[in-house]
Amino acid sequence: MRVFIVYAHPSEDSLTRQIRDNFIEGLQSAGHEYILSDLYKMNFTTDMSEAEYQREAYYRKELPLPEDVIAEQEKINSSDAIAFIFPLFWSDAPAKLVGWFDRVWTYGFAYGESRAMKQLEKGLVIVSAGNTMEYFHETGILGALGRIMLEDRLADRVKHKELIILDGTSREKPLREQNQEIHLERIFRAGAEIAE
Secondary structure: OEEEEEOOOOOOOHHHHHHHHHHHHHHOOOEEEEEEEOOOOOOOOOOOOEEEEEEEEEEOOOOOOOOHHHHHHHHHHOOOOOEEEEOEEEOOOOHHHHHHHHHOOOOOOOOOOOOOOEEEEEEEEEEEEOOOOOHHHHHOOOHHHHHHHHHHHHHEEEEEEEEEOOOOOOOOHHHHHHHHHHHHHHHHHHHHOOOO
16 A cells, blocks of 8 residues: 655654654555655645635636645555644644645645545544643544544545544653553554555
């Protein structure tokens, strides 16, 4: 299986980077291939241009797409699965990743009639989160994040979808050290078992 990883974290000195690396190790251990878009390292442009907005607002798929958007769409269509790996920033993905969806999920590709985006077999949303699962349940953030990422952004574009929250990762929480190895092992397995 070929997996497209869309990774969004501004620092290499992060648990999220370790999560990404363990996921990749898991993929490789099972013989899977991967492509990586590291949005911060790529300095991916997240703001739509006026021309992009006009194309989307008026459903004008005959208008050209920017080269960086075409490159991301080609990565999607050359893959069997997609994995998004990011930290939770204020109850959502970092602005870099939200902007990636704004620009890459274009009319005629990800939505509209005669979509060019292939339906992927698997979609994983892997999130490092400072608070605990109890907090996310109590506040409704877990349900909201699942609806946004799985039901809206992935929707029928992916056959099998899963949201994996790795909680208690804030440096101020004692749970971070306690759960770090558990989280890293869980993500290694997610990579190794992605085709199941």
